[in-house]
Amino acid sequence: MESNESIVKSFLTYSKSQRIGILLFFGIIILVQGIYFFYDFTAKETIDKEQSKWLALQSTIDSLKLNNKNYKPTIYTFNPNFITDFKGYKLGMSVEEIDRLLAYRAQNKFVNSAAEFQAVTKVSDSLLKAISPYFKFPDWVKNNKNNSQEFAKNDFSKPGKIIVLDINQATKEDLMKVYGIGDKISDRILEQKDKYGAFVSMEQMDDIWGLSPEVLEKLKSSFAVKSVTNCKKININNASVKELTQFPFFRYQLAKDIVVFRTMKGDIKIEDLSKIKGFPLEKIKIIALYLEF
Incomplete structure (x- = not known):
């Protein structure tokens, strides 16, 4: 009792403002404790306007994701002879199947039907059924009546007998039978032949723009220079x-140098061609066949 009385007495000894301060302090303590025990401090998720906007679009996003799962990429027609590693992978071919095709093409051979493609690559029937509708072969392959007989043999290791034609007698249709030569390239070959009257060497095919090394090799194995009766020749010692x-191999500056050379040295002989300034030495053998001395 005495201790309680001493507390009360000591409390009464404070001034009025001090007693009010003490009471407020205890009141604050009691209020804080009450809040601590009775208020739920669980974190509440706050959603701002931007989040609300995205949540409103969630249904649209989910719909787009569903459509994307059902999306199938568009496959365009292509020539299976030129399938790359990446293209073959996208089509579902295995590494071994792609390598077989590339090894076959490395021999300068071509597949000309879905059946031959399967025979070379060993792809499964299911994969062939899925991708063969997109195969596109040149028109001349479709029109070749002997294709079906050749494919039925299923022997692609023995190339058929190649009939070598005269390049100077070849028609546009003859040229387009070479795989890789289309409408435009065949026209370029014929236009080049018209410039010279006739080709004198198959090396002149190297100057035809657009011929890849593979097609160039195939062209040279299918054609040869057999006649040059229409060859346009020019007399190098009399021409102005x-x-x-006007001769395809001679530009204006070279033509001037030829005239200067023969003016100073006299008539030009075949052995003098290499002495003329600017003369294309790498083509000297071909050019000489078009010249008269």
């Missing part, structure tokens, strides 16, 4: 500068 410039 203007006449010389």
Whole structure:
């Protein structure tokens, strides 16, 4: 009792403002404890306007994801002879199947039907059924009546007998039978032949723009120079500068140098060609066949 009385007495000894301060302090303590025990401090998720906007679009996003699962990429028609590693992978071919095709093509051979493609690559029937509708072969392959007989043999290791034609007698249709030569390239070959009257060497095919090394090799194995009766020749010792410039191999400056050389040295002989300034030495053998001395 005495201790309680001493507390009360000591409390009464404080001034009025001090007693009020003490009472407020205890009141605050009691209020804080009450809040601690009775208020739920669980974190509440706050959703701002931007989050609300995205949540409103969630249904649309989910719909797009569903559509994306059902999306199938568009496959365009292609020539199976030129399938790359990446293209073959996308089509579902195994590494071994792609390698078989590339090894076959490395021999300068071509597949010309879905059946031959399967025979070379060993792809499964299911994969062939899925991708063969997109195969696109040149028109001349479709029109070749002997294709079906050749494919039925299923022997692609023995190439058929190649009939070598005269390049100077070849028609546009003859040229387009070479795999890789289409409408435009065949026209370029014929236009080049018209410039010279006739080709004198198959090396002149190297100057035809658009011929890949593979197609060039195939062209040279299918054609040869057998006749040059229509070859347009030019007399190098009598032709004027203007006449010389009309010759496909001679530009204006070279034509002038030829005239200067023969003016100073006399008539040009075949052995003098290499002495003329600017003369294309790498083509000297071909050019000489078009010249008269």
